[in-house]
Amino acid sequence: MTVVTTSRVKMTATPITRVLGVLALAATGLMALLGLVVSPADVVQGEAVRMLYLHVPSIWIAYGAFVLTSVSSVLFLRRSKRRADRGRHYDRLAGSAAEVGVVFAGITLITGMLWGKVTWGTYWQWDARLTTTILLFVTYLGYLALRRLPADPMVRSRRAAVMALISFVNVPIVHYSVDWWRTLHQKASLSVGRRPEITGEMYWTLLYSTVAVTIVAAWLIIHRYRVIRLEELRDEEALEALISSRLTKDDGNN
Amino acid sequence: MLAETLLVARKDLRVEWRAKVALGQVTPLALLILVVFAFALDANTSLLKLGAGGLYWVAVLYGGTLLIQRSFDVETDDGNMDAFRMSAISAPSLFLGKALALFVQIGLLELVLGLGIAFFYEVRIVDWALLLVAATAGTVAFSVCGVLWGVMSAGLRVRATLLPLLLVPVLTPVLLAGSRAFETALGVRADAGWTWASLMFVIAAVHTAIGLGAFGFLLEEG
Numbered sequence: 105m106t107v108v109t110t111s112r113v114k115m116t117a118t119p120i121t122r123v124l125g126v127l128a129l130a131a132t133g134l135m136a137l138l139g140l141v142v143s144p145a146d147v148v149q150g151e152a153v154r155m156l157y158l159h160v161p162s163i164w165i166a167y168g169a170f171v172l173t174s175v176s177s178v179l180f181l182r183r184s185k186r187r188a189d190r191g192r193h194y195d196r197l198a199g200s201a202a203e204v205g206v207v208f209a210g211i212t213l214i215t216g217m218l219w220g221k222v223t224w225g226t227y228w229q230w231d232a233r234l235t236t237t238i239l240l241f242v243t244y245l246g247y248l249a250l251r252r253l254p255a256d257p258m259v260r261s262r263r264a265a266v267m268a269l270i271s272f273v274n275v276p277i278v279h280y281s282v283d284w285w286r287t288l289h290q291k292a293s294l295s296v297g298r299r300p301e302i303t304g305e306m307y308w309t310l311l312y313s314t315v316a317v318t319i320v321a322a323w324l325i326i327h328r329y330r331v332i333r334l335e336e337l338r339d340e341e342a343l344e345a346l347i348s349s350r351l352t353k354d355d356g357n358n
Numbered sequence: 359m360l361a362e363t364l365l366v367a368r369k370d371l372r373v374e375w376r377a378k379v380a381l382g383q384v385t386p387l388a389l390l391i392l393v394v395f396a397f398a399l400d401a402n403t404s405l406l407k408l409g410a411g412g413l414y415w416v417a418v419l420y421g422g423t424l425l426i427q428r429s430f431d432v433e434t435d436d437g438n439m440d441a442f443r444m445s446a447i448s449a450p451s452l453f454l455g456k457a458l459a460l461f462v463q464i465g466l467l468e469l470v471l472g473l474g475i476a477f478f479y480e481v482r483i484v485d486w487a488l489l490l491v492a493a494t495a496g497t498v499a500f501s502v503c504g505v506l507w508g509v510m511s512a513g514l515r516v517r518a519t520l521l522p523l524l525l526v527p528v529l530t531p532v533l534l535a536g537s538r539a540f541e542t543a544l545g546v547r548a549d550a551g552w553t554w555a556s557l558m559f560v561i562a563a564v565h566t567a568i569g570l571g572a573f574g575f576l577l578e579e580g
Binding site: 181239242243245246249250253254262263265266267270273 | 513523526527568
């Protein structure tokens with residue numbers, strides 16, 4: 105990915121992220137092979153179980169990305185007054201993680217709907233897990249909308265940081281909704297401190313898929329962070345050029 | 359802190375009393391929503407009775423969003439946010455004061471809408487205490503969430519569309535809990551109405567805590 109908008113930074117890729125990109129591509133290919141060919145069909149769910157190898161890791165990545173957004177937002181709020189750079193890198197990290205989180209939350213919803221059509225016979229059920237997930241998705245869409253508003257960057261970033269913290273309240277609600285309410289949605293397939301609901305090749309494929317999707321998400325977040333930085337540099341350079349052209353014009357008039 | 363909170367609330371209520379936007383425009387509009395719901399459901403009284411709780415809270419959401427929007431438009435149009443920043447009033451007092459003023463306005467809106475569903479939908483109240491507690495909890499939740507999200511979109515050019523986008527997902531659990539509690543209070547379903555009312559208080563408490571901590575950050579500019 106090459107960007108030639110500024111004189112100071114020309115690329116969003118470095119040798120390390122190129123390696124990460126190749127690794128992400130290879131990991132995704134192997135994930136497809138394991139999920140579609142090696143892993144067997146489920147006795148109850150049949151071939152539809154293959155959807156879970158993308159569905160489950162996607163929501164975990166979305167949760168992780170939203171955790172990263174919240175932590176970065178706290179650090180941004182703490183440092184925005186004290187540091188010379190005003191903690192802008194934390195704001196960028198929060199924004200890029202939220203964007204990736206929203207993409208993976210969207211993938212979770214789409215794969216869940218497709219799985220629901222095969223298994224439940226309908227794309228959508230007003231079940232607690234589905235309803236809270238779509239609310240989470242819309243809340244973070246609002247967060248991204250707030251980040252794109254035409255306003256002073258620091259004001260916008262500060263408001264977005266507070267919103268990220270409030271929005272995070274939804275994450276545990278989504279995750280524990282299957283335990284707190286009676287839902288059609290099955291319990292978590294993998295959960296810390298609880299025996300896995302699946303075993304054998306399915307278990308290992310799901311575990312591997314989580315690792316593969318994590319690599320893809322990390323690659324996306326890094327590149328998104330750099331693109332945001334490039335956009336900021338472009339805006340700063342455009343402003344500097346505008347000011348200098350104005351000064352030159354004023355000198356000419358005098 | 360109490361004196362500052364009351365001062366801010368009195369200021370907001372006085373502005374509203376003089377402008378009479380809530381009374382003259384928002385309340386009739388919210389009542390009209392109740393009438394439109396009746397048209398949408400073909401004026402089927404039994405259906406309206408069944409859905410009265412949910413329809414009531416949707417009307418509150420609509421009218422409440424307008425009141426919240428107005429509460430901050432008044433401040434930003436006249437540059438009052440700068441005055442707040444320069445004043446000696448603390449951010450938590452400002453937050454609570456504005457929430458208190460909104461509580462009074464949304465509470466009055468709910469009272470009128472309550473009379474509206476009693477009159478138009480012919481509902482029968484079987485549990486007055488639950489109805490009042492749920493209405494109070496919902497009003498508190500709407501007020502504190504409103505102030506928090508209202509200040510977030512204050513002063514921005516696209517605030518008219520941004521505020522509902524930010525507010526509705528946050529208020530949906532309040533809407534759900536309020537509808538369930540009202541359905542129990544109106545005898546439509548024998549459900550855990552008090553649990554739903556408690557959930558509304560929990561949501562209100564969480565947002566109050568966040569608001570008290572974060573309102574200062576949101577007020578600061580640049």
